[in-house]
Amino acid sequence: MTDSSSSEETLANLLKEERRFEPPADLAANANVTADAYARAAQDRPAFWAEQAERLTWAERWDTVLDDSNAPFFKWFTGGKLNASYNCVDRHVEAGRGDKVAIHWVGEPVGDTRDITYAQLKDEVCQAANALTALGVNAGDRVAIYMPMIPEAIVAMLACARIGAPHTVVFGGFSADALASRIDDCQAKLVITSDGGYRRGAPAALKPAVDEARTKTDLVEKVLVVRRTGQDVAWDDAVDVWWDDVVGGASTEHAPEAFDAEHPLYVMYTSGSTGKPKGILHTTGGYLTGASYTHHAVFDLKPETDVYWCTADIGWVTGHSYIVYGPLANGVTQVVYEGTPDAPERGRWWQIIEQYGVTIFYTAPTAIRSFMKQGREIPDRSDMSSIRILGSVGEPINPEAYIWYRTVIGGDRAPVVDTWWQTETGAIMISPLPGVTAGKPGSAMTAIPGIAADVVDDKGRSVPNGSGGYLVVTEPWPSMLRTLWGDDDRYVETYWKTYGDLGYYFAGDGAKKDIDGDIWVLGRVDDVMNVSGHRLSTTEIESALVSHPKVAEAAVVGAKDEDTGQAVCAFVILRESAGDGGSEIVQELRAHVRKEIGPIATPRQIMIVAELPKTRSGKIMRRLLRDVAEHREVGDVTTLADSSVMSLISDGLNKGA
Numbered sequence: 057m058t059d060s061s062s063s064e065e066t067l068a069n070l071l072k073e074e075r076r077f078e079p080p081a082d083l084a085a086n087a088n089v090t091a092d093a094y095a096r097a098a099q100d101r102p103a104f105w106a107e108q109a110e111r112l113t114w115a116e117r118w119d120t121v122l123d124d125s126n127a128p129f130f131k132w133f134t135g136g137k138l139n140a141s142y143n144c145v146d147r148h149v150e151a152g153r154g155d156k157v158a159i160h161w162v163g164e165p166v167g168d169t170r171d172i173t174y175a176q177l178k179d180e181v182c183q184a185a186n187a188l189t190a191l192g193v194n195a196g197d198r199v200a201i202y203m204p205m206i207p208e209a210i211v212a213m214l215a216c217a218r219i220g221a222p223h224t225v226v227f228g229g230f231s232a233d234a235l236a237s238r239i240d241d242c243q244a245k246l247v248i249t250s251d252g253g254y255r256r257g258a259p260a261a262l263k264p265a266v267d268e269a270r271t272k273t274d275l276v277e278k279v280l281v282v283r284r285t286g287q288d289v290a291w292d293d294a295v296d297v298w299w300d301d302v303v304g305g306a307s308t309e310h311a312p313e314a315f316d317a318e319h320p321l322y323v324m325y326t327s328g329s330t331g332k333p334k335g336i337l338h339t340t341g342g343y344l345t346g347a348s349y350t351h352h353a354v355f356d357l358k359p360e361t362d363v364y365w366c367t368a369d370i371g372w373v374t375g376h377s378y379i380v381y382g383p384l385a386n387g388v389t390q391v392v393y394e395g396t397p398d399a400p401e402r403g404r405w406w407q408i409i410e411q412y413g414v415t416i417f418y419t420a421p422t423a424i425r426s427f428m429k430q431g432r433e434i435p436d437r438s439d440m441s442s443i444r445i446l447g448s449v450g451e452p453i454n455p456e457a458y459i460w461y462r463t464v465i466g467g468d469r470a471p472v473v474d475t476w477w478q479t480e481t482g483a484i485m486i487s488p489l490p491g492v493t494a495g496k497p498g499s500a501m502t503a504i505p506g507i508a509a510d511v512v513d514d515k516g517r518s519v520p521n522g523s524g525g526y527l528v529v530t531e532p533w534p535s536m537l538r539t540l541w542g543d544d545d546r547y548v549e550t551y552w553k554t555y556g557d558l559g560y561y562f563a564g565d566g567a568k569k570d571i572d573g574d575i576w577v578l579g580r581v582d583d584v585m586n587v588s589g590h591r592l593s594t595t596e597i598e599s600a601l602v603s604h605p606k607v608a609e610a611a612v613v614g615a616k617d618e619d620t621g622q623a624v625c626a627f628v629i630l631r632e633s634a635g636d637g638g639s640e641i642v643q644e645l646r647a648h649v650r651k652e653i654g655p656i657a658t659p660r661q662i663m664i665v666a667e668l669p670k671t672r673s674g675k676i677m678r679r680l681l682r683d684v685a686e687h688r689e690v691g692d693v694t695t696l697a698d699s700s701v702m703s704l705i706s707d708g709l710n711k712g713a
């Protein structure tokens with residue numbers, strides 16, 4: 057494990073944690089899922105998952121629950137047919153719940169809100185589906201979505217699903233380059249975007265990035281543009297189409313076609329340990345089963361009375377599974393918020409909770425830590441007594457943040473579910489169940505019913521309680537990724553090579569089992585960082601730095617950061633021709649990374665160095681750089697080709713400081 061020394065330290069502290077929080081009695085008495093589900097699921101996993109698939113409406117029932125004849129290319133519910141968009145909208149309307157609010161949409165400018173019922177959502181999705189078809193999008197074609205958090209983004213995703221065109225949503229904070237490379241990789245022919253969105257009180261443009269991306273790829277035939285901010289946009293009549301012009305006028309009638317359970321639903325790009333992002337492919341039946349079941353089980357969802365809010369962006373997998381597909385398949389009323397937590401003031405989220413009576417709230421530890429820092433006076437101004445369940449996702453939640461979340465936001469009564477999962481897993485895998493589990497601050501606890509996970513050593517042997525190792529999933533599950541888009545070999549190599557002969561999925565996370573066998577996830581064991589809950593690859597940022605003409609070599613590490621969990625720290629060797637790079641070199645390089653990848657990848661710190669620590673085989677020893685970045689004494693340097701390099705780096709930095 058690359059992280060072992062610092063992880064061990066953290067863990068020693070964590071495992072001293074003795075606080076336990078029993079489920080509230082009324083929640084336990086009425087829980088959607090009870091303790092017996094664990095054993096029942098383990099006894100006959102396919103039967104358990106078939107039962108969960110019954111949550112959905114199928115046009116044709118499946119023949120086989122799990123087809124493992126070509127592992128690790130697993131198939132679920134083969135022979136079954138369904139339409140994901142029908143399951144998320146039409147069936148609620150047909151069941152007489154058309155007037156129920158699906159989305160309380162809250163724009164960033166105060167007062168800019170829209171309540172959208174399931175019937176209205178169905179009409180808009182149908183209109184958009186008709187418009188996409190008219191623009192030449194057919195089943196199987198890929199559509200890129202690059203949008204702010206506005207209702208049209210959700211409508212666009214569901215419209216794609218409705219016509220069987222897999223979407224690839226690219227986070228609006230990503231650069232034109234990142235957008236172009238994703239369009240290229242999955243060969244998207246249409247892009248849906250908007251003129252811009254609101255961000256910290258001001259309109260932020262999006263369309264120019266699409267225009268720029270089009271100069272880097274010639275695959276895009278049409279760009280569908282939602283008018284959100286009204287700002288000026290450049291216009292290409294041959295390509296650009298206003299959403300209002302083609303969607304607004306389209307028919308609200310659209311017959312959803314039933315697609316095969318294994319029909320591709322979407323591709324979501326995520327960082328891997330090499331420079332090129334991986335296109336995680338999810339298909340229809342298994343994914344929707346997983347999203348719907350976990351949303352029901354982990355949040356103890358009562359769709360008739362709950363008001364649910366997940367603060368993720370639809371540009372990430374959390375937005376896919378827990379804003380779009382899970383909650384809408386389950387027919388709940390949810391809040392969707394466009395902006396940042398601090399616009400126009402720092403209490404905005406809590407005001408929204410009070411105003412809409414939010415009962416289930418799902419966010420990330422990085423946000424919780426930033427609120428902790430601001431002090432409880434701000435949330436205390438709002439009445440949040442409606443909250444009954446709190447969720448956390450994206451990175452380990454440190455016990456202090458957990459306690460603060462539970463106490464201040466949850467009124468010391470709402471259980472916190474710390475949910476571990478990944479873009480690849482499609483849905484929550486390891487989490488407490490709020491009506492069953494006595495939660496421990498900092499632990500994701502155990503695999504939920506239906507899922508089998510373990511912590512193993514490098515040979516794949518289950519480690520005893522009280523020890524650490526690698527997190528694996530030991531049985532296939534319905535919402536698992538099916539492959540990497542266009543790269544079956546990399547799929548096998550990345551996830552199945554390590555423990556493939558045992559049939560274990562390798563998650564890339566280190567973890568520990570405590571004395572009770574409960575799981576504590578420690579973080580990535582590969583070259584992937586987790587900054588504010590977002591996955592970034594060290595090599596991707598290194599490639600961006602090296603693409604700058606003044607840079608000869610670069611090494612990037614994730615260093616501990618109080619606010620963002622980890623922060624990007626870069627060590628850069630300049631080219632001789634660049635001299636000392638000039639006084640603005642650090643700013644210049646930070647701006648360069650921002651442009652190449654996006655603001656979230658901007659290094660917190662760039663250190664200009666003369667050498668990088670390398671092994672004899674030329675591999676950069678990031679462990680040592682992390683020691684420097686985290687201001688620790690530098691660890692064992694005996695495997696370095698030149699052991700004086702580290703003192704050279706430290707001396708250089710001390711001089712520079």
Ligand code: WTA
Pocket residue numbers: 326372373374448449450451452453474475476477478479480500563564565577578579580586589590591
């Ligand atoms: C980390 C986000 C600890 C982990 C849904 C994983 C977590 C990566 C947790 C996936 C958690 C996510 N506790 N670590 N509750 N949730 N992670 O693909 O390292 O953006 O491998 O999916 O985030 O990030 P991704």
